Amino acid sequence: MNIQGDMIIGRQAVHGSAGTVRAFNPATRAELEPAFGAATMDDLAGACLLAEAAFDPYRNAPLERRARFLETIADRIMDIGPLLIERASAESGLPAARLEGERARTCNQLRLFAKVVRDGHFLAATLDSALPQRTPPRPDLRMGKIGLGPVAVFGASNFPLAFSVAGGDTASALAAGCPVVVKAHNAHLGTSELVAKAVRQAAEECGMPEGTFSMLIGTGFEIGQALVSHPAIKAVGFTGSRAGGLALVTAAQARKEPIPVYAEMSSINPFFLLPGALAACGATLAQGFVDSLTMGVGQFCTNPGLVIGLAGAELDVFRTAATEALAAKGAGTMLTAGIHQTYVDAVARRSGLAGVELVAQGGAEGCGCAAQAALYQTDAATFLANSALEEEIFGPTSLIIACANENELLEVARHIEGQLTATIHATAADRDLAGRLMPTLERKAGRILFNGFPTGVEVCHAMVHGGPFPATSDSRTTSVGATAIERFLRPVCYQDVPAELLPEALRDENPLGLARMVDGTLQ
Amino acid sequence: MNIQGDMIIGRQAVHGSAGTVRAFNPATRAELEPAFGAATMDDLAGACLLAEAAFDPYRNAPLERRARFLETIADRIMDIGPLLIERASAESGLPAARLEGERARTCNQLRLFAKVVRDGHFLAATLDSALPQRTPPRPDLRMGKIGLGPVAVFGASNFPLAFSVAGGDTASALAAGCPVVVKAHNAHLGTSELVAKAVRQAAEECGMPEGTFSMLIGTGFEIGQALVSHPAIKAVGFTGSRAGGLALVTAAQARKEPIPVYAEMSSINPFFLLPGALAACGATLAQGFVDSLTMGVGQFCTNPGLVIGLAGAELDVFRTAATEALAAKGAGTMLTAGIHQTYVDAVARRSGLAGVELVAQGGAEGCGCAAQAALYQTDAATFLANSALEEEIFGPTSLIIACANENELLEVARHIEGQLTATIHATAADRDLAGRLMPTLERKAGRILFNGFPTGVEVCHAMVHGGPFPATSDSRTTSVGATAIERFLRPVCYQDVPAELLPEALRDENPLGLARMVDGTLQ
Secondary structure (H helix, E strand, O other): OOOOOOEEEOOEEEOOOOOEEOOEEOOOOEEOOOOEEOOOHHHHHHHHHHHHHHHHHHHHOOHHHHHHHHHHHHHHHHHHOHHHHHHHHHHHOOOHHHHHHHHHHHHHHHHHHHHHHHHOHHHOOEEEOOEOOOOOOEOOEEEEEEEOOOEEEEOOOOOOOOOOOOOHHHHHHHHOOOOEEEEOOHHHHHHHHHHHHHHHHHHHHOOOOOOOEEEEOOOOOHHHHHHHHOOOOOEEEEEOOHHHHHHHHHHHHOOOOOOOEEEEOOOOOEEEEOHHHHHHHHHHHHHHHHHHHHHHHHOOOOOOOEEEEEOOHHHHHHHHHHHHHHHOOOOEEOOOHHHHHHHHHHHHHHHOOOOOEEEEEOOOOOOOOEEOOEEEEEEHHHHHHOHHHHOOOOOOEEEEEEEOOHHHHHHHHHHOOOEEEEEEEOOHHHHHHHHHHHHHHHHHEEEEEEOOOOOOOOOOOOOOOOOOOOOEOOOOOOOOOHHHHHHHEEEEEEEOOOHHHOOHHHOOOOOOOOOOEEOOEEO | OOOOOOEEEOOEEEOOOOOEEOOEEOOOOEEOOOOEEOOOHHHHHHHHHHHHHHHHHHHHOOHHHHHHHHHHHHHHHHHHOHHHHHHHHHHHOOOHHHHHHHHHHHHHHHHHHHHHHHHOHHHOOEEEOOEOOOOOOEOOEEEEEEEOOOEEEEOOOOOOOOOOOOOHHHHHHHHOOOOEEEEOOHHHHHHHHHHHHHHHHHHHHOOOOOOOEEEEOOOOOHHHHHHHHOOOOOEEEEEOOHHHHHHHHHHHHOOOOOOOEEEEOOOOOEEEEOHHHHHHHHHHHHHHHHHHHHHHHHOOOOOOOEEEEEOOHHHHHHHHHHHHHHHOOOOEEOOOHHHHHHHHHHHHHHHOOOOOEEEEEOOOOOOOOEEOOEEEEEEHHHHHHOHHHHOOOOOOEEEEEEEOOHHHHHHHHHHOOOEEEEEEEOOHHHHHHHHHHHHHHHHHEEEEEEOOOOOOOOOOOOOOOOOOOOOEOOOOOOOOOHHHHHHHEEEEEEEOOOHHHOOHHHOOOOOOOOOOEEOOEEO
16 A cells, blocks of 8 residues: 555545645654645535435444444554554654554454444433323333534544544444545655545445545635535534634534534543652652643643642642653654644743742754743642633643642642543542532542543443533543434434334334343343 | 512512503403512622522532422412412413313422432432542542522513422422522413412521522613623523524623523424325314414414415315314413513514415404414415515414425425424325325424324423423423423532542442433443
8 A cells, every 4th residue: 555645535645736735754854755635615515515415325234334444444444554653653753652552442442333333322221111001191201312424533643543533433433334534644644644545445345335535635714614514414523623623612602503513622631639649659659640730742632731839848849850750851853844833832932920820841952843841830820810721732731720728729620621630649648628619529520530540541331531611522422432423313203103114223123133122121 | 488578689679669560350450469679780690699608508508308399389379269360360361270180280290309309310310430550540420410500580471480480490400409580471370379488487487598589670671681691690591482482592601601592482393284184084183273372372483383284175175174173262361461462463474474374263252362273374485585484473373385295295394393282183094195294303303293283282201391492492302391490400520539528329329219321331
């Protein structure tokens, strides 16, 4: 397989004619071959109309075939071999070992959703029996879930495999029975083409309708806006910046028929160091914190961007150890020139803020788009008075808030916006304060961790990678884990519908062997 | 108990000082005593801040107490006795028998949610075990759902009990662990006060935190907009007009922290008469259809406003029988003077449309805000070309579309907007056409009925009273039935959280005895 600069529209590889765009190597600052052709509005309409036509046959194909399709995508991604890792590394600056891990995660995610499809719990099959003798008689009522319709997925820059063309949004939308039209991220176009062709091959092998999957390329914002605005599209999955996510929400709300947007946007992931934990292991904690902060050059959505502790000798020990640990971290290559420049500018602004002190830095040397880590400190009053300190800086930087007392610490917790994660480091001695923090953090975050580090998002049934605004545009959902499928489903009730016209999941004989809610009891 | 013109703010009955507003008897066109005092912005802030303060203690109280609270509300509503029915009838023009049925439904709904709370399935308890030996080790991950926070509920005019102060939105929000602030509907202020005082009494008896429930009164749109915009409010439930619903969606999206709005708005409930059914029982069907159309003076959200059949002798038989049945229906009193005037104007506009014929009318005689039923007919081409024919007319009017052939009938189905319901009348001879209709109707409607009438919404586990836009602002949900609780919940993941800080539902020993998803298997 080689990279040809193509989109995938249904079964066709198409070289777009609306201008060209190239990928870029952030380590060398060199553009990469080949040139990719961008989609015309006709290309976009073609992909969307194919997706619309594919929706009924795709969602009504047997679940076992849908599950096999997801597994076959994983197999075909693995079949690409080293080329995928090499290209993704060149396009993202991420090391091969990290990308191999991300590829494994991407495939495991597809396989998890195959299991979710086979289990069928997502169908929420619910039956209420007819009561013909009642006054008035109750009809036969059955409820199941179906896909919303074709889904637009926007690839994310920071996970060129796991949150991109065949990442979590695509896997969960396909699992829900929804065709997918991906807008490829321009930071990893070659990676996107390789993966899109793997998906296309899997769709062919599994006999999926043409239009079940397409991938478009665009040079500017227009193609993404047009995709979200197309009447065939019924939901949107996005991971990226707050501004980017909100622009898609606005476009989706402006449609004649508004549609849901699942945008995972902005989180600074507060990291609470309670006094007992600081006293017991402040220096060890500092090393773990710095490792988490600089992992992937700080480009994880769950990066710990805010450290909250009580001012005093123990917090000083933590800061000193963090300073040493950070100094040992070299500058890492960021994903794109744009991300790098935004980081450099944001750190410069923060360095100039009154009441905010730069307390530690990482190594400065590095080629290309290399970023120097930075750790700041402030007090609670300064933080509470300056909303700029709450803005996410995407990259390896964090801010310590030294609180004068427990009330200030709790006040900071109540003040912050919605988050993907909140972490508490605590020992048994901290249980009272931890107990007072918990109700606030439950209201602020999608995931609460004890004595751990927020980077690293397990793909499993209990994961929530979500949280109140602005962490996401829809706090009721997760974009990682089995229940991510729920984002793309809606319930339909069937009243007195003849058996042969009912979905299999709702028939008397329960041919799929599902756990179902029958007359209010789970069976 | 007597009616004093009060709001309820937490534990207090408050006579608002921002102007007065009176209820109105639509049968006599007389204003009703007493004058109600409208809320100041301070009253509104007081109710919202009490709700905010009540959220943590309310959601963390034992589920059994929450269930008892819902049941006690039902008991206290029954305790009001005949005064509630008399006042609701005077305020709405609805007959006592209908309101007694609606009261029973309202109480059954509260009791259903008590059962839902006790069952605990809504918590979606999910556990993934730690895998300490794995590389990297997997932490202990547990997921459960919590309430979104205080919910604003807007009472609906057409169900002064079941969709109002203690109706489905309030019951499901309270069941989810969310405090509720109701904006009373001005069409039934006395009914609202009586029910609000019953809720307050139940909250006191059950020891619920002050602020678990409040009810505000307002003279104009400002109080509703301010309520949706208040930072303490985290979700909105609404049943009413498309314009009203969309105004709340816009206000909710304009907030610093946007929040979900569940607005049930506009549906014309297509009613397909397939050829076999028309031939077998066209005249009988016509009587049932007219009964459904005129039930509650056509003021049900699921009123059949569109009849689609194939032109020909059988459809003529149906129309002739419907004409006779309609002529026998007297004019009924509509809920408010505003609704009546809007109906009169809309029917007059429809009567003047080219290609649309008035084929039948109900009786014209009636006092007060009495509405004359009207049945129109057009052809598919006229319908498809004129979007005004798709607009909901709230009241006892419907439009027959006589299609030239099956393709036109299917084209009409594909053309219509999202609906609460879609009905198919079919015999075995119609199975092919019904099978071709089904995938389209699944995409258009929340509930699909065979050989029945859409009015009458069963409160049970399998009900979906929802549907794609503009039927609702959120097609992923239902506002009636057990799963309405899901609208007010969001998932939280607990990673390595100490047992004593975990919600009960997620503890190892499963103290609530829930069905839980453990390591991917339902147990």
